[in-house]
Amino acid sequence: MSIEQKIVDSVSSLAQIMLDKQALLATAESCTGGMMAQVVTDLPGSSVWFDRGFVTYSNAAKQQLLDVNAVTLAQSGAVSQACVTEMVAGALRFSDADYVVACSGIAGPGGGSPDKPVGTVWLAWGRRQGGKRARIITKVFHFEGNRQAVRQQTTLAGLKGLIGLVNN
Template structure:
C-alpha cells in the first residue's frame, strides 16, 4: 500500500478485527477525516461503528453529552472536552473504542495559550481506559487536519494493541 494513511487505517482495522472490536469517532476540527480514512478501507463495516462530526459546541452537547460548564470553563479545544466527547461517542455507539478530536486548524481561531495547530485527542475504551494527548501541528489548515487524522489513527492503534475488553 503506497498511501501511508491507508496503510495506517488498514493496520487499525486488522487489529480491531483480531480483537472483535468496533470503533467510533467524534470529530471537530478534522471534519470527519478519521471516519473517511477508516471507511476508505474495504471491509471497514466489520469494525467501524460510526462517526459524528460535532463541529459546533451545540452538537458536542446534544450528540455527545459534553457539559455546558466544561465548554464554558475549558473551551472546546481542551482535554476535558475531548474526554467528554470520547466517552459520549462510546455511550452513543456501543463501540469498544472511541477517538475524539478538537483543535484549531486555522488560519484563524487562535486564542491566548492555544495557537493555530493546537489539537486535543482522547481515546476511550469500553473497559474504562481513557487516554488524552495534545499535539501542536505545524502547517496550513489542510496540514493540521491531515496531521491530526494520522495522530488519531496512530493513537487508536496503540490503545487497541494494549487493551482488552
C-alpha cells in the same frame, strides 16, 4: 512517504487489529470534520469494525450528540482535555463501539489565541471496560502547516493512538 500514504497504512494496520479483536470503532470529531471516519470507511470491509462517526463541529453539536457539559465548554473551551474526554465518554455511551477516538482543535488559518495557537489539537482515545466504564487517554499536539496539514496530522495521530491503545 506522504502523509496520505501513512494514513492509508495506519488504517490498514488498525483494520487488521480490530478484526483480530472483533472490536468496533467510533469517532468523535470536531476539527477534522469527519476525516477520520472518511479514511476508515475508504477501506472496503470497514463496516465489519467501524460502528459510527460523530461530527460535532459546533459546541451545540458536542452537547446534543455527545453530552459534553455546557460548563466544560464555558470553563475549558472546546479545545481542551476536558472536552475531548467528555467526547470520548459520550461516543462510548451513544454507540456500540469498543474503542473511540475524539479530537478538537484549531486547524486555522484563524481562530487561534496566545494560549491556543493555530495547530493546537487535543486528542483522546477510549476503550470500553466492563459495560459502560471507559479507560480514556488524552494528549495535546501542536501541529504545523495549513488547515489541511493540521487536519491530516490530527487524523494520522488519532489513528496511531488507536493502534497503540488497541494493541495494549
